[in-house]
Amino acid sequence: xxxxxxxxxxxxxxxxxxxxxxxxxxxxxxxxxxxxxxxxxxxxxxxxxxxxxxxxxxxxxxxxxxxxxxxxxxxxxxxxxxxxxxxxxxxxxxxxxxxxxxxxxxxxxxxxxxxxxxxxxxxxxxxxxxxxxxxxxxxxxxxxxxxxxxxxxxxxxxxxxxxxxxxxxxxxxxxxxxxxxxxxxxxxxxxxxxxxxxxxxxxxxxxxxxxxxxxxxxxxxxxxx
Numbered sequence: 001x002x003x004x005x006x007x008x009x010x011x012x013x014x015x016x017x018x019x020x021x022x023x024x025x026x027x028x029x030x031x032x033x034x035x036x037x038x039x040x041x042x043x044x045x046x047x048x049x050x051x052x053x054x055x056x057x058x059x060x061x062x063x064x065x066x067x068x069x070x071x072x073x074x075x076x077x078x079x080x081x082x083x084x085x086x087x088x089x090x091x092x093x094x095x096x097x098x099x100x101x102x103x104x105x106x107x108x109x110x111x112x113x114x115x116x117x118x119x120x121x122x123x124x125x126x127x128x129x130x131x132x133x134x135x136x137x138x139x140x141x142x143x144x145x146x147x148x149x150x151x152x153x154x155x156x157x158x159x160x161x162x163x164x165x166x167x168x169x170x171x172x173x174x175x176x177x178x179x180x181x182x183x184x185x186x187x188x189x190x191x192x193x194x195x196x197x198x199x200x201x202x203x204x205x206x207x208x209x210x211x212x213x214x215x216x217x218x219x220x221x222x223x224x225x
Contacts, residue, residue: 006146006147012194017188029101030185034172035094043064045089049078101126132167134155142167147219153171
């Protein structure tokens with residue numbers, strides 16, 4: 001796969017590598033249903049049991065989720081849709097998208113600690129950053145992103161059959177559970193050198209400061225500085 005000279009990937013070879021590893025680690029390319037940051041949030045509200053004598057089903061209503069009017073637990077409670085105080089069943093529109101594994105689970109939590117408090121979820125999770133296709137975006141904007149103009153956008157080409165151009169959205173990172181049914185693996189991962197670039201980009205996005213190094217040097221060069 002070739003990259004244009006004004007992309008940082010042209011300085012890192014290889015950027016993507018093939019892998020058959022069964023360990024889901026940072027830098028792995030996956031597909032998953034991820035939420036759009038601009039999507040409106042809705043809440044599922046229990047209006048009552050579907051059948052008065054059947055606690056396994058309930059009638060639901062979809063309504064906007066508002067911080068000033070949070071959902072209230074139904075009375076009587078519905079075993080089919082349990083809801084505690086300060087909780088809500090949220091519904092957001094999600095899209096099946098290519099994503100990069102930015103963070104993987106840390107050290108395992110000792111089981112007695114993990115099961116002692118039901119309201120404190122400490123199970124394994126992944127932190128994903130989704131990719132957006134650039135096909136419908138302004139070419140000038142895409143070129144600026146490719147030259148590292150924006151800390152929250154990393155231009156790339158995916159190592160798939162379509163060789164499509166994408167933007168990695170570091171401003172839309174989100175956690176998902178490690179349920180194998182929740183995502184689809186690919187046989188591609190970032191190389192160690194590419195991961196180092198990603199780490200520098202993540203620090204830039206999180207802090208707003210670009211530390212001295214290859215990424216800063218490339219950005220100055222791409223901008224003619």
